[in-house]
Amino acid sequence: MKYVNFDSKRPMDLVLLGRIAIDFNPVDYFKTLTESTTFRKYLGGSPANIAVGMARLGKRIGFFARVSDDRFGDFVVEYFENEGIDVSRIKRCVNGEKLGLTFTEILNESESSILMYRNDIADLQLDVSDIDEAYIKNSKALLLSGTALAESPSREAALRALSLAKKTNTPVIFDIDYREYNWRSKDEISIYYSIVARQSDIILGSREEYDLTERLIEPGRNDAETAAYWHGQGAKVVVIKHGKAGSTAYTNDGEKYSIKPFPVKALKSFGGGDGYAAAFLFGLLEGLPMQDCLELGSASASLLVASHACSEDMPTLDVIKEFIVKSKQEHGDMVAKAD
Ligand SMILES: Nc1ncnc2c1ncn2[C@@H]1O[C@H](COP(=O)(O)OP(=O)(O)O)[C@@H](O)[C@H]1O
Numbered sequence: 001m002k003y004v005n006f007d008s009k010r011p012m013d014l015v016l017l018g019r020i021a022i023d024f025n026p027v028d029y030f031k032t033l034t035e036s037t038t039f040r041k042y043l044g045g046s047p048a049n050i051a052v053g054m055a056r057l058g059k060r061i062g063f064f065a066r067v068s069d070d071r072f073g074d075f076v077v078e079y080f081e082n083e084g085i086d087v088s089r090i091k092r093c094v095n096g097e098k099l100g101l102t103f104t105e106i107l108n109e110s111e112s113s114i115l116m117y118r119n120d121i122a123d124l125q126l127d128v129s130d131i132d133e134a135y136i137k138n139s140k141a142l143l144l145s146g147t148a149l150a151e152s153p154s155r156e157a158a159l160r161a162l163s164l165a166k167k168t169n170t171p172v173i174f175d176i177d178y179r180e181y182n183w184r185s186k187d188e189i190s191i192y193y194s195i196v197a198r199q200s201d202i203i204l205g206s207r208e209e210y211d212l213t214e215r216l217i218e219p220g221r222n223d224a225e226t227a228a229y230w231h232g233q234g235a236k237v238v239v240i241k242h243g244k245a246g247s248t249a250y251t252n253d254g255e256k257y258s259i260k261p262f263p264v265k266a267l268k269s270f271g272g273g274d275g276y277a278a279a280f281l282f283g284l285l286e287g288l289p290m291q292d293c294l295e296l297g298s299a300s301a302s303l304l305v306a307s308h309a310c311s312e313d314m315p316t317l318d319v320i321k322e323f324i325v326k327s328k329q330e331h332g333d334m335v336a337k338a339d
């Protein structure tokens with residue numbers, strides 16, 4: 001089933017644009033950040049996590065980013081290289097900007113929070129001059145991560161990439177990815193998120209993220225109204241995530257598909273969205289039916305919330321498929337093609 005026309009002749013499967021950062025997850029979890037003393041360092045940043053996830057699923061991945069010119073910048077570039085991700089468009093900052101650091105707090109299985117250190121941040125130094133048409137034209141799709149729109153010059157770089165994607169008939173995926181830090185006002189969020197969403201073929205977000213996007217357009221929509229609006233703007237697939245309540249994909253042929261999460265013993269409440277996006281988008285690029293895309297995304301998300309890391313624990317296709325089989329044996333089918 002083709003919801004989006006990906007050009008199979010293009011050598012790259014997906015180019016992503018956004019932050020590459022570092023997660024510090026507590027080893028002594030189920031404590032407050034005040035109490036935790038020991039952390040494990042992982043590559044982080046939502047789009048970077050998605051990139052790792054899709055690379056592990058066998059996709060050819062590229063990335064537009066600025067990273068710090070220090071050991072942490074070395075770490076993330078080398079990590080990407082080891083995962084087979086193309087790093088040719090990842091540049092170093094020249095004025096001492098620092099890589100984003102995310103200290104996570106895992107209070108219990110369902111309560112986590114993230115503390116983001118993003119002063120003088122490297123990823124928002126991405127510049128229009130870093131974006132080239134050929135790199136986008138060589139990719140089946142471009143993914144924009146919403147936080148890249150929070151400040152200039154990254155904001156203009158992201159909008160430049162968007163314009164080049166439209167010019168080269170490259171499908172655009174918008175992962176709304178709201179992180180409060182760096183935004184000066186909710187008006188800014190709505191203005192810039194809706195500019196991108198209006199030109200996107202696939203939109204992924206939580207209900208809260210759609211509410212922020214639609215705030216200056218028409219606040220208070222329900223999921224069906226949200227999906228209908230963005231389909232009217234040209235979106236082919238609108239995915240609305242509801243955490244432990246599951247997620248729904250609305251396709252522009254008027255169909256909708258809902259899925260409950262695969263039951264799992266969660267360790268943390270973050271990471272699910274990135275795992276979901278990686279496997280769901282893998283399914284779309286493979287041309288799989290929507291039910292299968294949802295299963296892959298939801299299963300990957302469950303595996304991620306059950307793990308300590310995000311990037312490092314991104315699963316392979318075999319691991320995801322094995323988990324789905326076992327879960328169905330225990331709990332039955334999760335996907336419901338909602339009427
Ligand atoms: N406790 C959980 N158990 C199983 N799956 C979960 C759990 N929490 C989240 N998920 C899965 O992760 C997906 C994305 O989580 P969500 O919180 O909606 O997005 P994000 O992580 O991007 O904020 C959900 O749609 C669901 O499939």
Ligand SMILES: O=C(O)C[C@@H](O)[C@H](O)C(=O)COP(=O)(O)O
Binds near residue numbers: 272
């Ligand atoms: O996006 C970040 O900068 C933090 C991530 O690296 C972290 O793993 C996380 O919070 C992912 O959460 P998700 O968006 O719920 O998958």
